[in-house]
Structures are given as structure tokens and as C-alpha cells.
Amino acid sequence: MTLVKTKIGRRAFIKNTSLAGGGLVLGFSILNSCKPKDVVELAVREMPKEWFDINAYLKIGDNGLVTIMAPNPEFGQGVITSMPMIVADELDIAWKDVLVEQANFDAEAYGWQFTGGSQGIRRRWEGLRMAGATAKHMLKEAAAQTWQVPLAEIIASEGILSHEASQNSAGYGEMAAVAATLEVPEEVSLKEITDFTIIGTSKKSVENQKIITGKPLFGLDYQYDGALVAMVVHPPAFGLKLKSFEDAQARSMPGIVDVFKIKTLEDDMKRGFFDTNAFTDLVAIVGKTTWEVMNAKKEIRTEWEPITDSSFTMDRFGTEMKVDVPSGLENTSDHYVQMNEMAAKPGTTARKDGNPEAAFNKAAKVIERSYTCPFLAHNCMEPMNFFAHVTEEGAKLAGPLQAPALTESTVAARLGIPIENIDVELTRMGGGFGRRAYGHYAVEAALISQQANAPIQLVYSREDDMTFGIYRPSYQATYRAALDENNKLVAFHVKAGGVPETPLFANRFPAGAVDNYLAEQWEINSNITIGAFRAPRSNFMAGVEQAFLDEVAEAAGKDPIQFRLDLLQRAKENPVGERNDYDPDRLAGALKLVREKSNWSETSSGVHRGVSAYFCHNSYAAHVVDVVMNGNTPRVENVVCAVDCGIVINPDAAANMAEGAIIDGVGNAMYGVLSFKDGSPEQSNFDRYKIIRHNEAPKHIEVHFVKNEIDPTGLGEPPFPPVFGALANALYKATGRRYYNQPFATDKPPLIG
């Protein structure tokens, strides 16, 4: 094996780009961004001397190596591996011959580069297949022209083109130069699902080697010559804003370069949906090293003042709306009182089928239960941070972002520079969970760089990160169910609301399965900012709905799985209403699979089981949770999970994500809470904000996927929400107590019976 140790020079770069049809030259960036030793590590064999661009997603080296671009930002969901797998499968290249690069933000080349809503694979499925299939077609065409044989007779497999009759064969690398000059075909055929060779086989993350050896990957690791470090001071409470500050002491400290105020969003600026920000006036401290800036930050003397009632205009993807921000210092205890008051009053009707009140009046049994959950902080392990270098020519930005397109447009508007003068490099994200869709920290970094006239790395401390806002809201829901004398569910009523938004999904199960159905909602405004948090709203509704159905099934004297299956049968055969958002067959399918895999009918002594199933983000997930008592402490022993998300690209990585969702679910259900006193978060670091740890995680988790040929749907979120319900139901069996208020570890429900 011969390894190329030299870097490709400027000439080679120019030569490559002149040959290529546009896009990025990866050979250049790979070789020049690495030390020679890294090239050795990267190279599975000799690196190509030239790369040929076929399209924005892939380029082929003269020796047959293929570089595939991963278009979406990576935060642990594995798309940096699974998306290139899709391209590689249609290209018919061996996976060992694939190098993967994270694409930078380039909307023209890659469209909607967004990580969130479990939509990555679903939205890119066809496009990525097309990218691979198009390239394969062009390679075949190049071979057909070279060998003067019909294109239809050429076979492509594992990076080799061959023509049986003429006995010709060539590697992709040999045909790449010709292929890169051909017109892109107007039509291209995609593989039959049964012909996939890479999709559906487990591949390990392409970045594992870098992760386990500590290579710079994340935003906080970003290296740039001469970069300074910046931190910001924000108000200690929601409902306060910066009045004045005194920085003389801080400025005199070692390593401190500058201290100044920034305003992230001007007061009259129209805000985008992801421009959420309670603290737009900040004190920025710029210095040479993180520790020096952290110390100086403590010496900034600030004076805060209460905000007054205000409003701003939001452009919600084309729909303009006025958003009111109330003044005041809010308390969690008051939130719960207010939510109970709202729950006692009629809400806004979102859906009504049949005559619910008449059915409740006639019912043999009525069950009514109320549930609550607190605010949660995302707590990504990598705190918010961003690199910015703003000059007169434009802005170079780099860091962790879920929605670079949205952040870039806010940066452009705020700096007043054309969007084409902004360059955004996407770094691997140390977690996201929704938090990094709100890119205020990138805007802050850009403003600080502009004012300091220097490249800067903005770093949030853990405390800054946890207390800045953009939380999962606090919610409340009250359910009522009516059973007739035959224990049939004849009416169902859900009324849900929250601070500051409603979590209701009016058209979700059991809507469609009950003749008389009422869904109502309400909201209590707040100045505490909220944002998408892994399966927004579903992360509350799934758990409480599934816990409630468990009580209804018990009251009806039915097995909880069979009870749900009977309702789903009804929703399938004779659905009530037309707007039901789920497929009853697929939800039932997940439940049946989890029933089978968990041996639901077999009970063992000391093991207490709970079940749940939920549809969200286009996918279906069901769990059976087993709890055992360790003295007085319940412990999750085993979880069996069944998911229907259509075709699974990378099965073991997909199982990893479902395992993580289950552990995240158990953790947040048991321990997660962010509370407020006089507008101030009472938890600001991991000493008071409890995250689930090793010894509290389930002992075993089994993940099963429903096998079908449906185009892939979401996976990052769907397995998370139902965990809360299955756990509550198992805890009931283990303790004789029904848990209504999250987090369960501090809920003190009475013994039942």
C-alpha cells in the first residue's frame, strides 16, 4: 500500500476545480486540513491524485475512492453516517471505499440543511438516492461511450463497471473524468428496495475514530489563529433587563481586552420563529483565555430593572403575528395555581365529535384525572458557543447549529450585511435536542466580533446555558373517560394547556376511536422563553394520555394492550371524524410487536410491567417497561421497544438512538425539573439539575423495528414521548400509586385501593 503524504498544492486545487462542474473540492480540504499522520489514518488505501465532482453530494477519485457529503448538521442522530449510506447504496460503491465529509452550510447546493423534527432522513430520502443513482448513471454512460457499447448492457457493482459481451471492465475512478463532463440525466431509475446492499445493514459512525481519540470536532474545539474568547452576562431572572453596568475592575484584570454592551435584536426588529430571546441586552467580556474571561465576568457590576409589558412582531414562516411579552417575576408555585384555575374553566374547543356531555351524563362510570409537568432545560453536554470573525468584507461563522439557514438570515439582518457575504461552517454538535435551532448565540458572537474587531469564540458557562431560557414549557392536562355498563369507552374528553403554550394534539389517538370526543385547550402567557425540546408537546401528551388510558383499561377490566388494540380496530374500521392524524394499523402493529417481543402474557414475580404506544413525527413507537423494587426504590430493569419508522437505514445506530430516547425518557420522567423563584431559575448546574446517571438507567433495553417497505420516517423523537407513560404504568404496578405529576421521583401520590 502506498500512502500519499504530501499536500495537494494550489495548482492542483485550480486544476481540480477547472475540471469539475462546481461545488467543493474535497481532496483539497481533506488533505490540507489534516496533518500527514491523520491522512494516514484516514486513508483506507492510496488517496486519489485527482477528484472529479459528479454532483454536490459526491465526488470520485481517480483511484475509485468516493467522497460523499453529509448535508445535514450532526448532533448525535447519526445522519453523518446514514445519509451517505443512502447515496452509496444507489451509487453501488463498497462502503469501505467511501469517505464522508460534513457539508458546510450552502443552501444552493444542499437545500434545507436542518436538524429537527425527526425529518432529516424522511425529507432527504429521495434526493440522496437520486444523487447516488445519477452519478451511477453518468459513470455507466461514460463506460458506454468509452467502450462503444449500449448503456443498458453495463453493470455497476461495488465500484466496478463491466460489460459482459465485450469483456470490458473498469473501476469508477477510471471513468470518473469522463463522467464528470457528461450532462446530468433528466431521468434516473432508483433501486428496488430488495436490491439495497448498504441500506439496512449496520455501519458504525464515520466519526467514531475522531471522537474516541479526542480530535477537534465540536464548536468549542474550533481553532482559529488569533481568536479571542468572549462571554456574556445576561439578567439573572426572566422579567429583568440590563439597566447599567460597571466594568472598571473587570477591565483591569489579566488577559481582558474589552468589555461592552451588545444588543442581539433591535427592539423594533421583526423576529423569525427561531429568534426566541428573552435577554437581548448583554454585557460582553472579551479576553485572551477562557479562564481569564470567566474570572473577569464575575467582577462585572450590573444593575437590572424590571421589564415593562411589551410586544414584538414575529414572522412565523410567512405569517406575521404580534407576540406579547408580559412583565413580572414569575414563580413555579404560581404557575401550578394558575394552571389549575384554567383547567377548571372551559377551554377553547379544538375538536368535538358526537355529544360528549350527554354521553358523560349517561355513563355508568366516569374517570377523571389531571397531570402536570415542569419546565425542562435541554442541557446539551456542549454548552452554547460560536465562533465569529466579522470584517468589512463579511462574516465567517462556525459552530453548532440545527437551523443554519434561519440563523444566517438573522445574522445578516442584524449586522446589515448581504447574506452572500456570510460563510457558515457546521461543526459537530455536542447534543441539540431542539436547543440549537435557536441561534441567538451565533448572532451574539457576530456582534461581539464586529465590535471587538477580532475573531472571537463565544463560550457560555454551564450556568449561562441553563439559565438563558428556551425551555420545554410547563403543561397541565385533565382527562375524562366515560364507560357504559358494558365497560365500553363511550366518551373521551381532554383539556390541556400550559405556560405559555398548549400541548394539545386534537386529532391524535384516541380521537377517531370514540363516538363522543371533546378536545379543549388554553394558554397562560409568560415571559419565560420556550423552544422545541425533543418531541415538542408530544413529550408531555404521550405520557399522560397513555397513563390515563391505563387507568381506563383497568376500570373497564381489560388488558391494557388489548384495550388499545380494540380502540385502534374501531378507528380503522369505522373511524370517527376525518382529520385523525395517525394510521391505526401502524400504531396497532407497533403494539403487537412489543406484546410479542416482551412476552406480555408471561408475568414473573417481582417484575412490574407498564405499556404505552404513541404516534408522533410520522412514526410509531411502543414500549413495555419492567420495574423492580430495590427496597423502597423502584428501578427500571428492562425495556422492550417496538418502532415503526418505515425502512431503517442503519439498524444498530437506530437502536442506539431508541435506547438513548428511552434513557432520556426515564431520566426526565423521574428527575427532570427546572423551577423558578421570582423569575430566576432555581437550577443552574448539574449539582441541582438532576440528569439520569449510569446506575439509574434501565439494566437492559431491546429495540425491535417493524419490518416494512414504507419510505423512512422520523426516529430521533418518536421513541421518547411514550416512555413517560409506560414508566408511570409500571410504577403503579410496583408501588400501588398512580403518578400524575412529573418528575415522579418527587411526586407523592396516595396509595390506591
Place this chain on the structure above:
Amino acid sequence: MATFNLNINGNEQSVDVDPNTPLLWVLRDHLKLVGTKYGCGIAQCGTCTVHLDGVAVRACVMTVAAVGNQEITTIEGLSENGDHPVQKAWLEVDVPQCGYCQAGQIMTAAALLDKNPTPSDSEIEMAMNGNICRCGTYLRIKKAVQLAAEGTS
């Protein structure tokens, strides 16, 4: 400011810093060894775990002055080519999701196995309990530690 001669990953490195500077920031800002991560700054999450004379410590609360002559090992120096048994096990089990906490997890696991080559499940849980993984890869971490233990014992 004071000069400190540190033994890091087998090399002598000299830094001129405030004696109270945590080792974490000396590694990350002064020596550009960014594999050791910042997570909480108060020794609660374990992302900054390094070895001092083979013992796992939290670099975010260990001042550079307190290091003295002890040998510092970071994730970059755990093995020459990323082939420490714990690193190999991490690859085999495909542990990481976001990956941010994993250097700290690996350093804690390597120190555990160095002291106790055949840990029980509960010994693994106890040793690893100071390392938070927000993505929830705990079961794979445990499996990888067990696999590494089989490989080393």
C-alpha cells in the same frame, strides 16, 4: 502568573499561567489539547476527566498548581493510535451518539480497568456514575467496558 512544567502524555510542556487556572483550561486554551471537554466546571459531569498518575480526576476543578510532578494523561495520549482496549471496545460497540462526553467516559473507564481489570456490573456503574451522558448511551458504555475488561483480563 507562574511557570509550570507539566508532564503531559509523556511530553514536558511549559506554561506561564495564573496558578489557580484549572488544568482543563491549560489543556484546552494553552496547549490546544481540546479532547478534554468543558461541561459544568464544578466536577459534576465528568466530561473533563483526565488521569493524574493513572487516577481519573476532574480537570475543571484541579488547579494547574496542584498538579505538581504527576503525570497527566489526556484522551489524546491514552494510546498512540487510538488502540487502547477501551477505545477499541468503544468502536466495536459503536457507543457514541453526539460524542461530547465520550472522552471523559473513556478516561474514567480506562482508569477503572487499570485498577480493577474485572469489574462487576455494579462496580462499573459506581465508577462511571460521575460521568453524565445526555444522549443516554449508558448501556453501550457498560457493554464496552465489559468488552474491554474481557480483552485486558
